[in-house]
Amino acid sequence: MTTPTQADSVTVATYTEYAAAQRAVDYLSDNGFPVDQVSIVGTDVKLVENVLGRLxxxxxxxxxxxxxxxxxxxxxxxxxxxxxxxxxxxxxxxxxxxxxxxxxxxxxxxxxxxxxxxDFSSVKSLVASEYGISVAADQADEARALLTRMNWNDSQAS
CATH class of the missing domain: 1.20.58 (Methane Monooxygenase Hydroxylase; Chain G, domain 1)
Structure with missing residues (x-):
């Protein structure tokens, strides 16, 4: 199977941090969802350069x-x-x-x-303002149901 293109994919969830999007995809994988059909799409990407010190x-x-x-x-x-x-x-x-x-x-x-x-050293990274989980349109309902269950389980554990 191939990864869905932007035209035939649906965003089923959005997160403000990449780690949260990664946890969501891991949850989908743990529950048998075909993750080869999933994409994490960052939007409003910007380059951030953190200066570490004088060189x-x-x-x-x-x-x-x-x-x-x-x-x-x-x-x-x-x-x-x-x-x-x-x-x-x-x-x-x-x-x-x-x-x-x-x-x-x-x-x-x-x-x-x-x-x-x-005269300075730094580390560059790409940061997005939002990370969306996109899946093939025909599997969007299943992915949404699983992610809703994940969010419900997380709220019960708190």
């Missing part, structure tokens, strides 16, 4: 060093598989240190190259 060249180098260290650990583990004897730990340590150094260099130089045009 200096030193902080960029530190973040690069940490990232490089993790990558070095991964490479070191892979290389140590093929190392004979007890020198596997030296290979691992060398890979981590090389990763830290190169990560710090690339992080610091990369930030310095921006010349202060973006």
């Amino acid at each position: 200096t060249t030193g902080r960029a180098a530190l973040a690069g060093a940490l990232s490089g260290g993790w990558f070095g650990l991964f490479v070191g583990l892979l290389l140590s598989i093929f190392t004979t004897g007890s020198s596997w730990w030296a290979v691992l340590l060398a890979a981590v240190l090389i990763g830290v150094v190169w990560g710090a260099i690339f992080g610091g130089v990369g930030h310095a190259a921006t010349r202060g045009q973006r």
Whole structure:
């Protein structure tokens, strides 16, 4: 079966938070509803960028060093598989240190190259003002009945 298109689907419930819409779809799934026929549709979507703090060249180098260290650990583990004897730990340590150094260099130089045009770190997310549960038109009544039962059960539990 295919997901319904906007033209042949019906919105059976709306929620102000994505987590609530996700719980509703999970409830439908738990009760045997064919969730391959369900869509969560966000409306009035906007980009929200939360600023985490000031980003200096030193902080960029530190973040690069940490990232490089993790990558070095991964490479070191892979290389140590093929190392004979007890020198596997030296290979691992060398890979981590090389990763830290190169990560710090690339992080610091990369930030310095921006010349202060973006001196902050942030996280971007898409947020909708409303999330609708849409289902195929021929299954809308069944979905509404299940979601009404879910809401009734939730109100009884409170």
